[in-house]
Amino acid sequence: MPDKGDVRQVRASNPGDSQVRVYAVQPREGAEAEEIVDGFLEAMTSDDAGFATARKYLTKQAARTWRPEERISVLATAPDRKQPERTGERELQELSYPISGRQIATVDARHAYQPISPADFSRSIHLVQVDGEDGRGKEWRIDRLPQGLVLSESDFQRNYRSINKYYFASGEDWVVADPVYIRNRQDPVTRMDPVAQTVKALLEGPTNWLKPVVDSRFPTGTTLKDGVTTLTTDDQSTLKVPLNEKAAHVGREQCRRMAAQLLFTLADLQSVRIEQVELQRANGSQLCVGSKAQAEEFAPVRESGRAENAFFVDRHGTLMMLPTGGKEVGSASATLGPFGKGGAPLQSVAVARDESRAAGVSHDGRQLRVASIISDHELKPAMVTSSATKPQDRLSAPSWDGRGDLWVADRNPLKPRLMMVPDGEGAAVPVRTPQLEEGARVEALRVSADGVRVALLLREKGRTTLQIGRVERQTAGGQPAVSVVDLQRAAPRMETVSAVSWAGPSRLVVVGKEAGGVEQVRYIQTDGSTSSASVLPGLNEVTAVTAPHDDRSPIVAGSVNEGIVRLAPGANWQSMVKAGSSPVYPG
Structure with a gap:
């Protein structure tokens, strides 16, 4: 134990435990500016639907323009809030808080993780005073902030999981893994469960890095049917996947490969057992059914049934x-x-x-x-x-x-x-x-x-x-x-x-x-x-x-x-x- 030296405040985040959930707390009436910044940074780590509570820390205009899905900046530890920078004559009405850390990765809008050599991360969160909801008094709110989310590595690992999407190697008949990250639970922006998120990510197409050497068998523009946010299996472990009209007229061989892409992709979701998928048109009619055994035909390495030597x-x-x-x-x-x-x-x-x-x-x-x-x-x-x-x-x-x-x-x-x-x-x-x-x-x-x-x-x-x-x-x-x-x-x-x-x-x-x-x-x-x-x-x-x-x-x-x-x-x-x-x- 140290026996001399100053006492210093440190900011830390809990280790990434997928069983731990953070519930956002809305700003209290009359909160100081630094409470608003700290509360917002904490609210970004929650599963709150639409990040509704996090948006309560923002001005109305900032809440409309903030796009948390645009990118994720992953830091080695929780972002460090420093003392505010004064803004001249209006310092009583405006404050700017620098936030900093060591950035180790970025996740883009296509869910692709890109590591970087640890580098300094420095942004600012700007606050102004606005009228309180009851029309009396003033409240601090954030009006300028970085786009996307800023998360510590442990918070990122707690909220997100890695899955492999699968596409066909260009000119070949076997699949290639394309790793991306989805939310562990319901996605706050799309309100989709992990299965629907996974299917959506697959239909969006390969990540930019892999795109030049792979192809998807899903027709361009194919998405889940409008309004679908949850996908569950039936008692036969069959997952029914309703698609929009872009996929309505695919042939049987193409549909078999579409089903194989889905089955390989969904195999990483340990929380759900899927033995086969049924692809459906928007009107509910069946396109085709594919099983895990049939999908193995398109594996780059065929299962031999024995351990490798x-x-x-x-x-x-x-x-x-x-x-x-x-x-x-x-x-x-x-x-x-x-x-x-x-x-x-x-x-x-x-x-x-x-x-x-x-x-x-x-x-x-x-x-x-x-x-x-x-x-x-x-x-x-x-x-x-x-x-x-x-x-x-x-x-x-x-x-x-x-x-x-x-x-x-x-x-x-x-x-x-x-x-x-x-x-x-x-x-x-x-x-x-x-x-x-x-x-x-x-x-x-x-x-x-x-x-x-x-x-x-x-x-x-x-x-x-x-x-x-x-x-x-x-x-x-x-x-x-x-x-x-x-x-x-x-x-x-x-x-x-x-x-x-x-x-x-x-x-x-x-x-x-x-x-x-x-x-x-x-x-x-x-x-x-x-x-x-x-x-x-x-x-x-x-x-x-x-x-x-x-x-x-x-x-x-x-x-x-x-x-x-x-x-x-x-x-x-x-x-x-x-x-x-x-x-x-x-x-």
Whole structure:
């Protein structure tokens, strides 16, 4: 306990607990100006319908023009109200209170979360004196304020939840996750429950970042039928979704894909069980019915009905398969084919998502080869070769996307490049990275199962950061042309990131350090958002990490001291193999 120094007032917000609700309190008669500001900031954190109570702190004109749905400014802690700035001769009738904090993210009107490196946030709330409601006396009210909401991170996490909307990859027949945030309970502005909010967000279309590479099967302009604010399932767990006239004439195949988009999107709502959806016209007639089983046809990774196997490279450079679901530890076995015989020692590896082939980087880091792991075949010539002098400047660990394309980075400082091998065979294609600044290079990469996003570890100015890029594909002169564009920082609060893996449709497991902190393993959404429950048990000196596409298999990591270890849900890290490296799940 401190035994000297001044007593200081601090402002804090309760941790984000979704079971806690804040009820707004309207301003009391004759309230001082600072009470009005504090009351309004607190009222912004409530679920009050239409933010009606928060608007009572505003002048009539400000109440009409304030748009809380326009944006959300997310601060590390509750906004700090400072002493008022005097406004000259009229200081008795007008006051301006600065509010400040450290902004960590913005949420736009399309519900998209955008993290930023913590930056100073400074706005002002201006108050004037107006006539009281009874016509007697004066009351302080806010007449100028920032548009949107200003919330602490804990208040944001208490009021909002992350869900994935799903759209079809452009030119393909599988879906892509698009994470956004909706209210945990009824939305104060639209009065919609979480299910209706989710459907509305899907119908509004993809977020601006993902829009260039995905398409919706819902006709442009499709919305929920006017007046629909609540959607509930019947006793058969069927959700009926009435749409407006824009969707009245869609064909059956298009409607099946519309239903699949809905079912994938609604699957994140744990509070409601939905087995099928019935899409309806505005007049109540049926468009089509789709079930969860039918929707799986459009998944980027098909359910196999079994837990995924992990793979790693043993001390001799041999590719080993490691069943991770059982209780037995250390029961690894060599794969079939050239990589399992030890004749072509490996440094790192990636296994195709159908577990039929593997791509391996030679032990010296120079060559990338592909071989079968289910039968014995002769090892094919190298697909990509690095000419870098130092081993650490040669090829990164490879990665397969769901299309069957193979990716690798050449870290040669004289010629850094990102390469893609179509279908894992044939000539490698250079991948354009127009946003990479000179001097930056790709240290490691992991491509999503849907093939339209890639997680990159970028080394620049002595730091390694995690960025998510959008994969755009064209055909030029009969040849594929691939670009990674619009890079977004996914972990801006981490000073350095050392390993990353996809852990589902829109989630990553990341190893890194925050400024002044220790190494941690945690989950991060691809939009850069996190939760207090995202930090995993600690593990020292992690060299690699990999996660399954679903939650049926544990996370697997490579550690300098512990070898190959696994982390099952609710457990701690458990050693599996004392000596090994490059652990991977298919992908």
